[in-house]
Amino acid sequence: MTMLFGGGAAGKRDQERKLTRLMNSTNRPPQSNFDASSLRDALSCFPTGVVVAATCGNQGLPVGLTINSFNSVSLEPPLILWSIALTAPSLSAFRTHPSFSINILSSDQQDLCMQFARSSDNKFSDVDWRPGYGGAPVIKDALAVLECRTYRRYEGGDHEIYVGEVMQIDSSDRKPLVFHRGRFVDLAESAA
Ligand SMILES: Cc1cc2nc3c(=O)[nH]c(=O)nc-3n(C[C@H](O)[C@H](O)[C@H](O)COP(=O)(O)O)c2cc1C
Structure with a gap:
């Protein structure tokens, strides 16, 4: 039988070194060819709705921030997600209070968004x-409003990801506020 690696402890170490080299050469992520500003530009091609995520802060005072990182996750159980910057002053309230609301804004609520x-x-x-x-x-x-309990929190680079379990909902049929390429856009009426 051909010995690929030498025997004994030295051989085992050699084997581990070679395996590590092999894994690094195949699994290493490719070097990125973009900076943060180009990444932001690419992400802004994706149109989103606009939401105010809100919770209870100190002494029960309401706390909230505008987000567009909101998305649906699951119908059973009913889960949604969004993310908040680690530098956001309102983060500590979301970490502390076990429930939050997702308030989806309508096209006439730009001022509220800002x-x-x-x-x-x-x-x-x-x-x-x-x-x-x-x-x-x-x-x-x-x-529309989704009232949630905090289901999971995940580390997500310079953001924290919140997954909420939807406990109560309310919605209406007005037009949504839409954000695309860094500005608000009018949603064309769909041909019914
Ligand atoms: C359209 C839009 C979308 C935003 N989306 C997010 C988001 O998903 N997550 C986030 O942390 N901040 C987001 N921001 C920035 C926050 O709203 C902003 O930093 C706010 O000041 C945070 O509230 P705070 O300073 O009270 O914590 C967004 C801002 C705008 C205008």
């Missing part, structure tokens, strides 16, 4: 809201 996209202690001061599932604030005239 209001929740700027750091402030009183984003809700002139917003009509009510406490929803688990006390998380729900924006009353949102296009």
Whole structure:
């Protein structure tokens, strides 16, 4: 029988080194050929809706931020996901409070979108809201609302990924706010 590697401890070490080299040469991700700005441009080609994710902060005060990283995950159980920057001041409230709301904005809610996209202690001061599932604030005239309990949290690079289990829903048939290539766009009526 042909010995591929020498015997004994030295042979085993040699074998492990060769296996590691082989695995590194086949599994290593290709060198990226883009910078953060080109990645942002490429991602902005994907049109999204716009959402305010909201929860309870200190002393039960409402906390929320504009997001477009929202997406559906599963129907059974009913799961959704979104992500929040590790640098966002509102992150600690989402880490602490076990429920949150997803408020999908309508086409006439651009101002609300921008209001929740700027750091402030009183984003809700002139917003009509009510406490929803688990006390998380729900924006009353949102296009649709998903009231969730935090199901899982995952590390996602410079963001934290939230998976929510949907506990209550509400929706209407107004037009959604749509974000594409860094600006709001009008959603063409679909031919019925
Ligand atoms: C259209 C749009 C989408 C956004 N999507 C996200 C997102 O998915 N995740 C995120 O962390 N920030 C997102 N932001 C930025 C936050 O809204 C912004 O950083 C906000 O200030 C965070 O709230 P805070 O400072 O109260 O924590 C988005 C902003 C806009 C205008």
